[in-house]
Amino acid sequence: MSGYLAVLVVVLIFVVIFQIAKASEYVSILKGEKKSRQQSNKVNGFLMIVFLVVGLIGVYYCNELLKGKIGVESASVQGEGIDSMIKWTLVITGIVFVITQILLFWFAFKYQEKEGQKAFYFPHNNKLELIWTVIPAITLTILVAFGLRHWFRLTSDAPKDAMIVEVTGKQFNWLVRYPGKDGQLGRKFFKNINEANNPLGQDWDDQLNKDDFMATEIHLVVNKPVKFIIGSRDVIHDVGLSAFRMKMDAVPGIPTTLWVTPKFTTKEMKEKTDNPDYVYELSCDQMCGKGHYSMKANIVVETQEEFDAWAAKQKAQFDVAHESATPAPAAAPAADSTQKAVAKN
């Protein structure tokens, strides 16, 4: 009922606007084309300057309103570079934005048609055009130079002592594997995959696989570089680490990597953000199907001691898979959050 009412109200508003518009057209015909054009010109010219002023105040107000919601500084060392790039790019583009918008709407207001005003025949001016070719070119060169310096740093090889975590995307959760004490991940092959006890398809003949363990949460050590080895089992996903300002696609068949150094433990972030529920989240940033929005893994950043204690408690996937015929223990992280059907093979 209220739905019909809403439609009725909208239609009524339309009819009223339309009637006013029609009436004003008749009035303008009566007044003569020139006079009515002058009038509407005045109104629109005035609105131009109003839009400029209110718009610029709006930009400021929007910033005041939302700056508290865009979070704290980068939680990774690498992200600092990205944050500073963003800052400088914001300064440069911000200046250009304000100047050009002011010129555009100010000129529109100032040079609106007036009785006796003549437009200035000004087809071109090489000097002016040269200026606004060269200045943007120089500015952009500077931005490219700084941007690429950061880009090559961010995409450089991870330090040798970086810890290794493998993250594999699947519809719709993340499979996390640690290399165990030997620090090396064992071989895997997609045809070995078995939902019940071998979700990654690890090759049990590979000795390196004996101590690899899987986890439901990603645990990282503060101030220690970590190299993510990223893959996908089905479609393209993306490892999005917004707090660290990093991101990398997970592509089936083509492993990718990303490395980052967390700066703050989860506990420190809770204090910094003043949010006792704060948690680092790994989000899927590449459209991957109907559960895309729920594809999350939590990340815990902690001290080395806390990490060691946690790692000591984890059970190697080899042992999980080779336990007697008893059903897979609850520790198995393969439980799919959306698909109930589990492979029978």
Added chain:
Amino acid sequence: MSNEATLHGQQEVMHGAHAHDHGHGHDDHEHHEGGFISKYVFSFDHKTIAKQFLITGIIWAIIGAFFSVLFRLQLGFPDATFPWMESILGHWAKGGRITDEAYYALVTMHGTILVFFVLTAGLSGTFSNLLIPLQVGARDMASPFMNMLSYWFFFLASVVMMSSLFVQTGPASGGWTSYPPLSALGDASIGSKIGMDLWLSAMALFVVSQLLGGLNYISTILNMRTKGMTMTKMPLTVWGFFFTAVLGVLSFPVLLSGFILLLFDRHGGTSFYLSELFVNGKALSNEGGSAILYQHLFWFLGHPEVYIIILPAMGMVSEVMAVNSRKPIFGYLAMVGSMFAIVILAFLVWAHHMFVTGLNPFLGAFFVLLTLLIAVPSAIKVFNWITTIWRGNIRFTPGMLFSIGFVSTFISGGLTGIWLGNSSIDIHLHDTYFVIAHFHIVMGVSAFFGTFAGVYHWFPKMFGRYMNNTLSYIHFWITLIGAYLIFWPMHYEGLVGMPRRYYDYSTWESFKQFADLNHFISIVVILVFATQLLFVFNFFYSIFKGRKLTTQNPWNATTLEWTTPINPGHGNWPGEIPEVHRWAYDYSKDGHDFIPQTTPLSPEEQANGGH
């Protein structure tokens, strides 16, 4: 009968000089129906084909925009239920809340419809057809028959795409980019079943339509200009359409090849894009393909596509601004040169959409450099537009208002391109709401403003009537303010890293703080959508009831289309095609308000070398 209609149409082309009404007046009784069909349905007349593109585009725009209203309701009111939604969407909105699958289908179709069916076919299809022959001084396109086919292939593509909305498993839902393996495997997503095949078929037909149209535009511009119309005397609109057509002809085939390989992977058992997959409990046999290959093929069109969308708008805005400022466009040659630079660079930047795919960082560096280079010609254009209105005598016609709006949004959205083109920033902002804000402002809103400027400016030429001014002003101001209110705050969501294409953010500690903002944005979306309906109403009402034109040249413009009769027949000029003596921008020169292109140079001008 269709044969007869074809013949009839061809005859008309031959006797192009005759007004159309005369052409079928004498066999009125025998061929009345055929006359109607050849005049309004299978018409060869570029002006009629332009109107067909425009009206089909408007219908698609309403559908595409309505889809965005539906999914904005989900984003803005995630806890609310809308029982009426269940009545129109059925099991896709059980209980009045759209399902996640329906959400992704709506997002995908919104993108596909607006990028291809509205802003490509609806924009350049309409105005290239309408304006190229009229502004270069030709009686019709180089091949009117191919031109007609171009529309009907588009129509067929529309029918197929529309039908995909009604199949049991729904339309494609893998995003408008349709990345495999998601789009290749029906087991991975319900939208990748029959809906995806229909999507690919529709897009293939669409590509055919674009190629037929594009080749025609190019050959008409190169070969059929009237006497005296050298390339540098053409209005900037025609340059815009020319470059658009070149981009389309060179890049759409690459897209089609990508789609064909995808079809092979879907049904032929090939592995172009597929490798090492375990889907729905089974390991697939595909090995050795590359999912990234598709992205290269897709973006080789996908990036030029944004210029296919924006170049016609740039051309039209340049023209409308010059006419209504009563001033020549500033830096005509620089405008042409910058469009040319954009065309060249458009082919060299596609991988900036792929910075986080694991692309070789060294290769990425080149794409950063070339991408940011595009900002230079874009900056030239913006400064030239601003200088064009400087010291003008501006008439705020609806077309002019939308042109100013175009420049404003082009600046706002263009500047954020400098952020995203720099790969180090893109790592953080890629696939977030920052990207949504960027491209909606720069190629969504801007291109729409260009289209509206074109519709309002050339409506009198199309229908011999004016649109209602008051409605146009309301339309402009609400749309401009609304567009900024919708997209400006999205930059902030993006800065946090809030991913795009999420159905629900409420479970995310990192992103849920924007619930109020999303609520606000959705309300503005509904208001702006309603305002567009006002435009649609104004458009159709004015076709039949608008104020009639009393003069051939309502805006006092210099270009050739205003030398035709108020309602030109097929062939455009009843007599000889006029000869052109000067460029299109002699406004306020030597004490004249404007000098039409057909006016010969005065002795003094000849002494100065003229323009």
